[in-house]
Amino acid sequence: xxxxxxxxxxxxxxxxxxxxxxxxxxxxxxxxxxxxxxxxxxxxxxxxxxxxxxxxxxxxxxxxxxxxxxxxxxxxxxxxx
Amino acid sequence: xxxxxxxxxxxxxxxxxxxxxxxxxxxxxxxxxxxxxxxxxxxxxxxxxxxxxxxxxxxxxxxxxxxxxxxxxxxxxxxxxxxxxxxxxxxxxxxxxxxxxxxxxxxxxxxxxxxxxxxxxxxxxxxxxxxxxxxxxxxxxxxxxxxxxxxxxxxxxxxxxxxxxxxxxxxxxxxxxxxxxxxxxxxxxxxxxxxxxxxxxxxxxxxxxxxxxxxxxxxxxxxxxxxxxxxxxxxxxxxxxxxxxxx
Numbered sequence: 001x002x003x004x005x006x007x008x009x010x011x012x013x014x015x016x017x018x019x020x021x022x023x024x025x026x027x028x029x030x031x032x033x034x035x036x037x038x039x040x041x042x043x044x045x046x047x048x049x050x051x052x053x054x055x056x057x058x059x060x061x062x063x064x065x066x067x068x069x070x071x072x073x074x075x076x077x078x079x080x081x
Numbered sequence: 082x083x084x085x086x087x088x089x090x091x092x093x094x095x096x097x098x099x100x101x102x103x104x105x106x107x108x109x110x111x112x113x114x115x116x117x118x119x120x121x122x123x124x125x126x127x128x129x130x131x132x133x134x135x136x137x138x139x140x141x142x143x144x145x146x147x148x149x150x151x152x153x154x155x156x157x158x159x160x161x162x163x164x165x166x167x168x169x170x171x172x173x174x175x176x177x178x179x180x181x182x183x184x185x186x187x188x189x190x191x192x193x194x195x196x197x198x199x200x201x202x203x204x205x206x207x208x209x210x211x212x213x214x215x216x217x218x219x220x221x222x223x224x225x226x227x228x229x230x231x232x233x234x235x236x237x238x239x240x241x242x243x244x245x246x247x248x249x250x251x252x253x254x255x256x257x258x259x260x261x262x263x264x265x266x267x268x269x270x271x272x273x274x275x276x277x278x279x280x281x282x283x284x285x286x287x288x289x290x291x292x293x294x295x296x297x298x299x300x301x302x303x304x305x306x307x308x309x310x311x312x313x314x315x316x317x318x319x320x321x322x323x324x325x326x327x328x
Binding site: 040042046049 | 257
């Protein structure tokens with residue numbers, strides 16, 4: 001069964017908290033990885049790798065580059081599943 | 082120095098400098114993944130290391146210039162050991178000739194086996210080092226990558242390429258607990274040297290301050306140091322093991 005948006009958001013949030021070492025409250029839908037969550041370019045690549053593992057999916061590099069915010073990431077994963 | 086429970090991938094481990102590196106790391110307790118182009122030799126080397134040093138070793142035949150082959154190597158290593166702590170990129174070939182006689186195939190073969198291989202193994206292994214926030218990458222270049230050598234434009238270019246590559250990944254991954262260094266051997270007693278004419282070698286030796294060829298084990302000692310905790314604040318460095326030939 002496909003995951004709901006809320007479920008995807010929760011999972012994405014926990015991956016972000018783990019990978020970037022930020023608190024849950026900081027991870028809002030509109031948070032930007034580099035501007036709000038302090039990620040550098042390598043952090044975002046690692047984050048995408050962790051998301052791929054969590055959701056058992058592959059995110060192409062061209063797509064990954066566009067996933068700059070939590071919302072874009074959640075929407076992308078929903079579209080794929 | 083202690084490498085107990087560390088897992089090291091060593092490419093070109095079935096002979097020459099690579100074999101000595103594998104032995105040395107195993108002697109300090111590391112589990113070794115022996116990589117070579119010949120499965121029989123891989124397995125044989127792994128078995129000998131296990132017996133002699135009481136560590137766990139596997140031999141994995143790999144075409145280090147081939148993406149799928151390298152991916153499989155890394156996957157199998159993770160499956161068996163769960164981590165990659167040390168990566169030693171040692172595999173290398175020569176196709177010596179004067180530039181005017183050097184065929185494009187000679188160029189490509191050397192660049193692919195010596196340099197593209199380093200890109201591939203590092204790319205796939207470093208993912209796992211990142212997860213652990215720790216890792217030691219040691220790339221074996223050559224003194225000729227620093228000072229050049231007539232008849233070895235392809236080999237020297239591949240080895241100089243390794244130095245630039247290593248310095249770049251040092252900057253990319255330094256913040257993640259991963260170090261990368263280069264060991265640049267001079268003229269070392271191995272099969273690779275054996276093909277050189279005697280007069281040529283004698284001439285070389287006369288130019289080496291220590292007045293002798295190096296031993297593969299002397300290169301391996303430096304690699305072991307760089308693989309250990311003793312070298313934790315050293316990264317992006319090119320360490321020559323060459324009897325002073327660059328002076």
